[in-house]
Amino acid sequence: MYQESSNAVIKHLVNILRDTNTKPHEFRSYIEQIAKLLVCEAFNTHETFSKTITTWQGPLNTTFIDEKKLVFIPILRAGEPMLNGVFEIFKHAQSGFLAMKRDETTAKSHLFYEKLPDLKGKIVVLLDPMVATGGSLSDGIDVVKQHEPKEIITLNIIGSSHGVQRVNDLHSDIHMYIAQIDEKLNENNYICPGLGDAGDRAFNTL
Template sequence: MYKESTNVVVKHLINRLRDVHTSSNEFRLTIEEISRIMVSEALCNFPTVTQTVKTWQGSLDVQMLEVQKLVLVPILRAGEPMLTGILRTLPYAKSGFLAMKRDEETAESKLFYENIPNIEDKTVFLLDPMIATGGSLIDGIDYLKGKGAKRIISLNLVAAPEGIKNVQEAHPDVDIFVAQVDERLDENNYIRPGLGDAGDRAFNTND
């Protein structure tokens, strides 16, 4: 299943990211804000448990997310601002990290760093701003499944239809929540209109 956000605030923020005049700092902060909205949409039907909290009027039984059953895993480096934003909403969620690099000639990705906590019986949010061909996402999902994740939810900002199709064919059991589905991939496997290189723009490393 994949779901594209219909939230007009999300669309507004995506278009702010598209603007070449958006500074690196604003770019990161905007990614953080979109991610907070998107994770709220993705968790709207997530199971809750009863917990007792102490209020100003005494003890109260309330419904809370089982945050200890969630693990947030960004694909570095572009996914890092997504993690930062979500942790403001869910500060007690555990985090892991995957670092992958795309070969510009073959468009294939290679995993060169990982640090993942125990994810058995956990719901894992895989955070990756862009789905172009879907190669990095597929490789990331393969890795997390190998570690025993109970459920994987992909949280993404911008996607090409081709990339979504590839991910769904490889992993039909993974839910994809995306802020914006763009028009297409070009001949160089870049999303059109896209955002440019999200990592370079977020961390001001472009030449």
């Protein structure tokens, strides 16, 4: 299942990312801000637990999201700034890392690094800003599923309609929260209009 954001603030930030005048340090910062907003959308109605805290007027029984069950996994390198953003909200969550490299000739992804904590019974959130063909994200989901998590969520910034639908078709059991869906891929399988190569723009390796 996928859900495109209707949040005007998120759309505003995405359009700043699209602008080629946005500098690398600004680009990283805006990715972090979008990730914070997306994670709030993803967990807006998520299950909570009750806990009594001490307020300035005494005890209060209230609700929290169990951060110890959350594992955020960026798909490197473009997903790294998103991790910084979600950690601003859920400071006690865990993280793991997957590194994928896209073959520019075939547009297929190859996993070359994996570092994951115990995911069994956890809520895993994959962070991948760009969903072009959907190959990297789908492969990342396949890796995570081998570790028997309770739930898989993805946070994405821009995807092509083709890539988003492909992930949804292959993994209809996951929840995908995406800031913007663009219609086309060009002949090189880049999203149009998109925002270019997110990793290169974030880390100034153009």
